[in-house]
Amino acid sequence: MKADPKRVLTGAHYLDGDHAAAEGALAAGCTFVAGYPITPSTEVVERMAERFPRVGGVFIQMEDELGSMAAVVGAAWGGSKAMTVTSGPGFSLMMENIGLACMMEAPCVVVNVQRGGPSTGLPTLPGQADMMQAKWGSHGDYELIALSPNSPQECFWATIKAFNLSERFRVPVLVMMDECVGHMTEKVVIPEADQIELYPRRYTKLSPEEYLPFKTGKDLVPEMIKAGDGYKIHVTGLTHDERGYPVMTWEAQEKLVRRLIEKIRLFKDELVDVEEEQTDNADVVVVSYGISSRVSIPAIQKARKEGIKVGYLRLIIAWPFPEKKIYELAQKIKGFVVVEMNYGQMVLEVERATKGKTKTILVPHGGGWVHEPEDIYKAIKEAAK
Amino acid sequence: MMTEIRISGYGGQGIIRCGYIIGKATSLYDNKYATLTQSFGPEARGSACSAQVLVSEDKILYPYVTLPHILVAMSQEAYTKFSPNLDLNGILIIDDDLVTLQEARGNIKTYAIPSTRLAEEMGAKIVANIVMLGFFTAITGVITPEAAKKAVSDSVPQRLVDLNLRAFEKGFKFGQEVKEVSKVEKV
Amino acid sequence: MSEVQLKKKKEELEEEHPMEHLLRMERMPHIWCPTCGIGTAVTAFLMALEKSQIPLKDTAIVSGIGCTGRVAGYVKLDSFHSTHGRAIPFATGLKLANPKLKVVVFSGDGDIIGIGGNHFLHAARRNMDLTVVCVNNFIYAMTGGQCAATTPITANTSTSPYGNFEQPFNLPYLAASCGAVYVARWTALDVRRLAKSLTEALQKKGFSFVEIICPCSTLYARRNRLGTGLDLMKFYHDNSVIKHGADLSELDIGFQSKIVVGKFIDRERPTFIEGVNQGLRGVLKEKFVEYGGPIDDD
Incomplete structure (x- = not known):
């Protein structure tokens, strides 16, 4: 719509x-x-x-x-x-x-x-x-x-x-x-x-007699109603079954929580959203997001001028993390440089996703102001070694 | 070409608004790119505040001012704080009722306008920032006066448009005269 | 047993509970202890629901966490069992998203007044169009009998093993001072009067509040050697005093003290939605676009 x-x-x-x-x-x-x-x-x-x-x-x-x-x-x-x-x-x-x-x-x-x-x-x-x-x-x-x-x-x-x-x-x-x-x-x-394309709410077409609020099809996402539609549903923060009724067993927990996890994990590839530039033949890939991605640009440009093949990868969707993408690059490059305004958060995901295939260098910053592009440049040089 | 601009003063002077109008004029009416960033303290009034505007023909990636080419200072504190970081070939613009100049540096060209007093003469001290904007436009040519006026018109409440446009003209005219004089001086 | 007796017994057993159509019978038996007062409170509520003639389709019930927090799970309405203390803001969102709904918050004292107290104050202040039913059993029962913001002075709980020495809240006084338009208190013994009050509360526009003093035999009565739930009901019979319109500042409940019950406040004030819509229309005139509720995407 x-x-x-x-x-x-x-x-x-x-x-x-x-x-x-x-x-x-x-x-x-x-x-x-x-x-x-x-x-x-x-x-x-x-x-x-x-x-x-x-x-x-x-x-x-x-x-x-x-x-x-x-x-x-x-x-x-x-x-x-x-x-x-x-x-x-x-x-x-x-x-x-x-x-x-x-x-x-x-x-x-x-x-x-x-x-x-x-x-x-x-x-x-x-x-x-x-x-x-x-x-x-x-x-x-x-x-x-x-x-x-x-x-x-x-x-x-x-x-x-x-x-x-x-x-x-x-x-x-x-x-x-x-x-x-x-x-x-x-x-x-x-x-x-x-x-502007909008994804409409997934309202059910089933009758109240047929409808179970947490029963799902293949994509593991249930259809919805809204209060006042006449379905008299129950919705709880407790572990529940397809009817929405609380069930305090490990089996119900396994069924529900696994589905809540898998409804995202199964579609992880669909949920990759990154901006990539010159990563194809890169020796070093700078991974960043938000403002840090823009602060990385002068450092990347400076390194490129010196002949270092630097790629740029920006996370637009940070979670779920695009681990497959990172792993693919990890097999080809000399190292990742992760630029983020903290002392190491998404870098842990980058490291995990590389499975040891390449090195990962963090350029940390405590916040309050952005990175000095020079610090990022130094990390790129280091990673290119 | 990238032009780095810093507008500075204290909270309540409309510093950020001034920077906003420069950015808006550039990106909506002069068909160039402009990124505005701002810094201010927790106090709403009185503390040093500054707006940074980058103006460029190309898309702006790195969004921050590193060595401003143009500094507008509307308070002594702002002048003291920011003028040491002005490009030695840059332009310094001050409200000379509010800023006492210290020793000149490099080839910095300084232009002065009593923007607050001129605004007060119009019966509205609050438009000092727009008087300054007019002056800035005439002196630097970074934005066209047409774009500036359009941006002023759609950045202030309807009932204040006329007042603000008059303030702009006042500053702009003052700027043109100052420029004439400095041309003559050079000759 | 003779065959006739057996048949009679069987018929009795199969007889429909008069409230069955309003309950999720498939979820019975409920989790409440024998002689707990919450069941009575729910019965009175369901009686009121029928009496009030509000369309069930348009009625939603929201609970928080705790023994009374389970009420939403047994009532056959659109029902939401939210987080601890957040039933009122959850209900606020539900109501504002779909203003045609009658939204009832049904929860305990620990939930509504303890952890969720701030929301209670603000919802009453705004006159949010909600009926808030608070079952007060003087104790945190679900977690095993800890001290509450309603525990009377000197009463024993597991976290006040030598007696509680903190002043408890006077709930009607609190609700009224924050702006509630309807305030009443009854004990679980006063089923009919309670049902009448709940009917009035449901029919009232704005923030209506009913406190229900309820026996907790397993924890409150046992720890304080007050006998069973039945003994507490007897106590209510002998010690509750009906005083409509009573001075709200005199409604404090001490340990085994007299309990003043009745209807204390019944007044008119624009609801949040009415006030905001009227105010915005006044300022924005024909530019105001009133939000009327969700439109189905299909």
């Missing part, structure tokens, strides 16, 4: 990443946002608060992020395309109910504009240190999807994609921005609504 023209701000705009993400959400058909103000993500909810009353939709400023995330899961089951927006400390508070969204298979989107941490850290300055939390932050075993845009234009598209993937897979999808991208302003072109 196509986007609704009334919700799409078609035209060329000069927007920061936060505002662009808000416009992406609107174009994607988002009708519900619950959030709590937190720098540097607040601009997203501010824009939603301004835009919703003019296009139809509800923004509610909740009392905290626990409530925001819980409300989003409730709204998803009420039939809304729902989103919440936060940063570090708020992201931590959302973890329990992100798990609830996974367990209840509630399609929803969480935008995290990352800042420096831990704790209150650097409220107005960037970080990329929530990447592992995004994957592992809620307790228990689950899979979800996380994107990482590197420009305001991409924030627009990434948010639309996040909504589409959340509907397709019925998982929370995280948009892992960073303060730099969130507060960077560039031209954002928003196309006509008919150029």
Whole structure:
């Protein structure tokens, strides 16, 4: 289905990443946002608060992020395309109910504009240190999807994609921005609504008598209803069977949790989304995401000028991690350089995916400001040896 | 060609807005690329703040200013903090009521306008940043005045468009005169 | 037993429970202990649900975690068993996404007032259109009898083995001071009055709140040597005082003290949705686009 023209701000705009993400959400058909103000993500909810009353939709400023995330899961089951927006400390508070969204298979989107941490850290300055939390932050075993845009234009598209993937897979999808991208302003072109493809909610066509809320077909994703459709379903955070009823056995756990994991893992190849440049004959491949990918460019250009064959690989979808892609490259190159604004998170995935076929050098940064391209250049030289 | 610009002052002067309009004029109306980044402290008012704009004919990959060619300083603190990092062949633009110049460096060309006072004369101190924008446009030629005016018009509330355009003209005219004088001086 | 007696017994056993059509009978037996008051509270709620004549299709129930948190799992409505303390915000999202729904939050004191207290305050303040039913058994029962924000002073729990010395909440006072438009309290003994109150609460627009004082025989009664659930019911009979419109500040419950019950607040105030829509329409005029609920994608 196509986007609704009334919700799409078609035209060329000069927007920061936060505002662009808000416009992406609107174009994607988002009708519900619950959030709590937190720098540097607040601009997203501010824009939603301004835009919703003019296009139809509800923004509610909740009392905290626990409530925001819980409300989003409730709204998803009420039939809304729902989103919440936060940063570090708020992201931590959302973890329990992100798990609830996974367990209840509630399609929803969480935008995290990352800042420096831990704790209150650097409220107005960037970080990329929530990447592992995004994957592992809620307790228990689950899979979800996380994107990482590197420009305001991409924030627009990434948010639309996040909504589409959340509907397709019925998982929370995280948009892992960073303060730099969130507060960077560039031209954002928003196309006509008919150029924006949306993935509709997978509502069932079965009757209430036939329908089981957690029974699935081949793709392991159940069909949905919304509260008020007359199906009288039960949905719980407890381990449950196809009826949605709690079952406290290892067999039920095995069946349910394995499915929740596999509904993503089976489609891992489909979920690879990377930007690649000159990786074909590369000796060194720089792996990065978000703002760090743009900071890597001068270093890559400098190294290329000196004759080093450097490839560039940017994670647009960070989770699930494109391990096959990394392994393929690992067999051909001298080394990876991983540039990220933390002391080693996605680099662990790169190392794992190489299976020892090549070396991996991390260029860490604690956050608060971006890398010096010179540090990245040195790592490229080292990797090329 | 990449032009690196830093607009600086203190919170509440409309520094970021000024940078925003330069970026908008460039990327929406002059058909070039512009990336705006900003830095500010937690205080909403009074602390040093700056907007960085990169202007280029080509897509901008690395988004940050490293050695600005143009520095606009609208407070002493901003001048002290940022002027040592200005390109030695660069352009320095100041509000000379608010900034006392220290020793000149290299071939830096300095242009001054009492933007805040001119805005006050218009009865609206709040448009000092737009007076400065007009001046900047005339002096540097980085953006065309047509693009600048379009960007001003769609960046301020409807009821303030006229006031802001007048502020722009005031600064722009002042800039043209200053430029004439400096040409004459050179001759 | 004679054949006639056997037949009679069989008929009795097969007789439909009057609430069967509102319960997920396939999930019976429930997990609650013998003489627990939650079952009575649910019965009163189902009586109210019928009486209120709200279409069942448009009614949803949300629980949090705990003994009462299991209620959503047994009631045959669209039912959601959310996380600990988050039933109210979950219900808030559900209601705002689909405003035609009547959304009921049914959970315990630990869930709604303990871990979820902040949401309770704000939902009442906003006058979110929810009916909140709080079963108060003075203790964290599911986890084995720990001290709660409602445990009376001196009462023994597993985490206050020498007695509790913290002041508990006075729930009606709290709800009313935050802005609830309907506030009542009954014990599990007052089934009919409770059902009437719940009917009123369900029919009320805005944030309605009913506290149900409930026996927990396994933990609260046992640890405090109060006998069985039946003994607690007897205690309620002898010690609860009906006082409609009572001074809310005098509704504290002490250890084995008198329990004032009744309807305390019944007033009108714009709901969250009404207030916001009216406000936005006033400001934005014809530019305001009211959100009316989800549109099916197909």
